[in-house]
Amino acid sequence: MNGAIIYESRYGATLRYAEMLSAALDLPIIRAGQVNPAIISRFDYFLIGSSIYIGKLLLKKFLAKYADNLKSKKIFLFIVSADMESDANSHNKIIAENVPSCLIPSTDFFFLKGKMIYHELSWKDKLMLRMGAMMQKSPDKKRSMLTDFNEVKKMNLDELLSRISQLPEGAPGKGGSKEYV
Known part of the structure; x- marks a missing residue:
């Protein structure tokens, strides 16, 4: 094979x-x-x-x-x-x-x-990510959505x-x- x-x-x-x-x-x-x-x-x-x-x-x-x-x-x-x-x-x-x-x-x-490295994202993906984070009720969830990780x-x-x-x-x-x- x-x-x-x-x-x-x-x-x-x-x-x-x-x-x-x-x-x-x-x-x-x-x-x-x-x-x-x-x-x-x-x-x-x-x-x-x-x-x-x-x-x-x-x-x-x-x-x-x-x-x-x-x-x-x-x-x-x-x-x-x-x-x-x-x-x-x-x-x-x-x-x-x-x-x-x-x-x-x-x-x-x-x-x-x-991975999510914020500075590598397109402006559109940054905008969508920020909007998604704004809709989160949990401050920890908001913060984690905008924190780089690999x-x-x-x-x-x-x-x-x-x-x-x-x-x-x-x-x-x-x-x-x-x-x-």
Whole structure:
């Protein structure tokens, strides 16, 4: 089996996780915009990484566009979020609203902690974050929403790496090629 990493990132957290996974598994990294059906057909499984903003995956349209090509592949979808307080109910809602139903049976989902560095945000994202903080009743919650953090750490990938290691013998990195990087 051979695999590849497909990702889309806005502020770099998802890219950083993709780079860590590539180093650990010796798999090529492909930006989602470079993917086409011919590339998908060359691989048996994919690690697909997407950040999420206001409940919407950056790769929502990508998953819908390539659902027919991906539905026969094993998928490990890692979703990177700056929301540090998400729970199983919000995870299920995100999956239901962003992932085509035909992909769900062949997909393992992983929610990873991201980062929020205020000075790196676009003016629009800064505005939305400030508005969200203003609507919070708790002063601690307001403060935490506007405080920088970076939780992108290799240890957050332990469960994902463990699950990938359960693929048939030789799956991670075997047959993969760095030609798409």
